[in-house]
Amino acid sequence: MRSGPVLEVEQLSAGYGEVQILRHVSLRVEAGEMVTLVGSNGAGKSTLLNAICGIVRPTVGRVRLDGTDITGWSSEAIVAQGITQVPEGRRLFPQMTVRENLLMGAYRRRDHRGIERDIAAMYELFPVLKDRQRQRAGSMSGGEQQMCAIGRGLMARPRILILDELSLGLAPIMLDVLVDALQRVHAEGTTVFVVEQDVATAFDLATIGYVLENGRVVLSGPTADLRSDPHVKKAYLGL
């Protein structure tokens, strides 16, 4: 078995037209780790995710997944290679049921028994999804929709699960539930990369963190250290 990072971003620059957003961003996510990237609005978080997922083409730099260079690949090919994103704002199929949304996550798979086993596992992870399996996804609360979106992402059995703005619009107690569930997913072996504006939540979740400002990584390290960094405390934790 090869060792080394699942996801490696090396000296990545990207932007839109003349506007350069990302400047030489490097980061790594090792197998089995939970890593977070935090930053304010406009720092370049979404552009980075778009560049990793093949929606924006990097001008310079490389993206590797388990050692394979995926820079410039189409999004479909990148998904097939094992990156799944839980997008900002959940983006469920609102007219489909909860179960149908989960099945959509597994659209590339043909192992029907495995799919049914994983659906059962999602219902165990988020019992409310089982209660609501035949309900339209669009009729659920924001927190329940986020659970369904995470479940849909996991149904692809990705090498790495990327979460974009997990916390947006969610009640504090709902975030507790999601944090617990993600920690369980992580403990069971899934590699997770969380891009998050709520820094307190991001640091509760992840062991390694990166701070993005104006398109550059300005700080990185164990979240325990970042939490006590004076700049992080002032700018992101509001302490």
Next chain:
Amino acid sequence: MTKRFGGLAAVSEVSFDLQGGEILGLIGPNGSGKTTLVNLVTGALPRTAGEVRFRGGSIHGRLGVSRTFQIVKPFRNLTVIENVMVGALFGSRGGAPSLAEARRRAEEVLDFVSLSHRAQTAADGLNVPERKRMELARALAMRPAVLLLDEVMAGLNPAEIDAAVALIKRIRDRGTTLIVIEHVMRAIRDLSDRIMVLFHGEKLTEGPPVEVLNNPEVVSAYLGRRYAERAGA
């Protein structure tokens, strides 16, 4: 007020009042009925039971109750100032002002929310905090007596939140009464004169911020373990 969707009571026998010049914070878990409550007050949804009185009378007509929406939906092809003019033209008490007057009001509120420099930008070109401020400006252009803010802080960083809190306080100081729905506790705590908590469509409690946020029932229904740990730390 009560609102049922089929067999589900989204809001169940909730009563509250709003004093002129105050800021009422409205919190509760996702799905607890906050947005439905706002929709009942504004008449966007018909009530199953109950009534709303505005200054002692019926709430029908153009009385000056304005709101923002959780998901900001600008007219994408219009400029920022045109979006704000829509508010002045269609929402004002006492009928629509002239186009020139609507433009003047829009300029004034854009200045008030510090967005004048973006007036001629297409609404599409704004970033998240700017969109929120435009949404606020559009509501303010109606010169509301009561303004209902539905999650205007979501997605802002601590510095942007502090700026938004200061802005909302200035709106109140100009004579507008507010109901603020928010999950950002530092904002709700700093802004609210009173906080009301909804849980499963019912009023769990209401009172001064410090009292409500330390209420064990509110911690277990809404604020959660990590909030309590942080507050205790």
